Amino acid sequence: MRQRLFYWGIGWALAGAMVSAGDSSPDSRRPDVPGFRPAKAVNPDLPRVLLIGDSICSGYLGPVRERLAGVANVDAWVTGANVKGIGNRLRAALGHGPYAVIHFNIGLHGLGNRIAPDEYEPLFRNYVETLRVFSQGATLIWASTTPTRLRGTTTPHPEDTPKITRRNAIAARVAEANGIAVNDLYNLAREHLEWGGKDGVHWTGEGYARMAAQIAPLIQKALAERSRQDARYLDPTLRNVRYGPHPENVLNFWRAPGTQTTPVLVLIHGGGWVTGHKAERFDRQSRDIWNGAPFLAAGISVVSIGYRLTPQHPLPAPVHDAARAVQFVRFKAEAWGLDKTRLAVAGGSAGGASSLWLIYHDDLADPGADDPVARESSKPLCAAVEAPQTCIDPPLIRQWVGDKILEHCMIANAVGSTNIAEVLRDYPKYQATFREFSAYYHVDKNDPPALLYCFGTTRIPAPSVGIAIHDPLLSWKLKEKADAVGAECDFLLRSTREKIFYDEAFRDFLKSKLLEKSP
Secondary structure, three states, X not given: OOOEOOEEOOEOOOOOOOOOOOOOOOOOOOOOOOOEEOOOOOOOOOOEEEEEEOHHHHHHHHHHHHHXXXXXXXXXXXXXXXXXXXXXXXXXXXXXXXXXXXXXXXXXXXXXXXXXXXXXXXXXXXXXXXXXXXXXXXXXXXXXXXXXXXXXXXXXXXXXXXXXXXXXXXXXXXXXHOOOEEEXXXXXXXXXXXXXXXXXXXXXXXXXXXXXXXXXXXXXXXXXXXXXXXXXXXXXOEEEEEOOOOOOOEEEEEOOOOOOOEEEEEEEOOOOOOOOOXXXXXXXXXXXXXXXXXXXXXXXXXXXXXXXXXXXXXXXHHHHHHHHHHHXXXXXXXXXXXXXXXXXXXXXXXXXXXXXXXXXXXXXXOOOXXXXXXXXXXXXXXXXXXOOOOOOOHHHHHHHHOHHHHHOHHHHHHOOOOOHHHHHHOHHHHHHXXXXXXXXXXXXOOOOOEEEXXXXXXXXXXXXXXXXXXXXXXXXXXXXXXXXXXXOEEEEEEOOXXXXXXXXXXXXXXXXXXXXXXX
C-alpha cells in the first residue's frame, strides 16, 4: 500500500493526495490549502513526504526533494500561520494524506505579543494532538526553530533569541513526551550564522542545502523504520489519554482513516469488574469480536477504556468511570473529529453490564457543572453487549438462574466485599447499590436500542458458576422488560459452535446504527 511522508520543519509543508506525474502547478488543485506545493512528479511506487513550515521551509524544499529523489514523493505546505492561528487549515492539509512521515514546526511566526508566554505550551500541545489524530498514523518529526539575526549581520537578534530558545525548549519537551523525533535545526544554524541572508531571518543557498542534508537522512531513517514495522497490527492514535482523576482512568483512541467527522465506538472491557484491561492494539487478521479493525475500516473511530476495579474500588467506581469516559470522548469530539451524537458503547460480561447501565440509566450530564466534561451527555446512541449481567441484585438473579450465580466473585466484590454470605446476611445495607447498578431496573420506552448477544446452555438452574454469571436468561429477562415498555431491544442466542456469523451480526448492528444517515 502506498504511504506518504509528513515532514514538519521550521516552515510548514503539507502534502496531500497523489497527483498525476508531471503536474507541477503548485496548489492549483487545492484551493482549500493555500501554500500547498505538491510534488512535481509522482512515482506511485514510492511513499509520500510532507514538509510543513514557514518560508524557511520554502528555502530547503528544493534541496530536500533533490536528496529524496527516487526515495519519496515530497510535498510541502508553506504557511504563515502560528500555533494560535493554524486552526482548521491544518486539518484540511492533513486531509490530503495519509503520509508516512511528517516533519513540522511553526515557531517563527507570532514572536511578538500575539501569543503570551504562558499560552505557547498549551497551544503547541493542541497542535501536536491535532497532528497525531489527523495524520492517519504518520511518523512525526519536529524541527526546532532557526535563529534570527540583526539585519545585515551575524549577530543573534537580542529580542527574538530568548523567545525562540524558550519556544524550542517547550516544544522539545512536548515532542519527547509524545515520542516524536527531533531535528535540531536551531543549533545547526546557530553554529553557522554566516549562512544567514541579509534580512536576518532567511538563509543563503548554502544554508538551505546544509539544512536539507540534515533533514533528508532523518526522513529516510523514519521510512526505513516504518518498512520494518509489522503492518498486521494497529497501534492507537493516542495512548493512555487521561479522562479522569484516577490512575486507572485512561483510554486509548484509534482515529478512523481520513479527516472527516466520524462516529465513535467506546469499548468497555469485561472481567467481572475485578480484572481486565483496555485494548492496546488491534490485529487486522483477528476474528475476535472485540477487534476494532473492522470498525476502523468502516469509518468508525474506536476508544478502549480502562477503569477502576472492585473490590478495591466498589460500585459506583467501575460504572461511573465508564460514564465519565463517554462524557470525556464527547468533550474531545471537536478536537478529535468525532460526531458526539453518534457514539455507541459495547462490551462483554461486566463491560456489557456497564454498557447497558449507560443506555438505560438517566443521563448524568450536569449542564451547570464547572467541569466541562461533566456537562456532556453520558447517554450513548446504542449498545451492543455479549453475555452481560443485566442485573446483579442477589435475590432476583438467584430466582432467575439459581444459586450458582451468587458464588461468582463479581457479586460480592461489586459492593466491596469478598464474602457472599456476609453480603446476603446484610443485604438491606447493599440493596440500593445492587439495584442502582442493575440495568434491568432502569428500562423505559425512551431508552436507546440494544443488542443482547448470548451463548451457552439455557438450563435452569445454571449448572456452574461460569455459566450462571453469563446465563442467556439474564438477557432474556431484560428483553422481556424492554418489549413490555416498548424499548428497542434485540436478542441473539448463538446456538452453534461456529460463531463467525453471529459475531458479524453483532458488528453489523453497531455499524447500522452508527453509520445510519440522519433523516
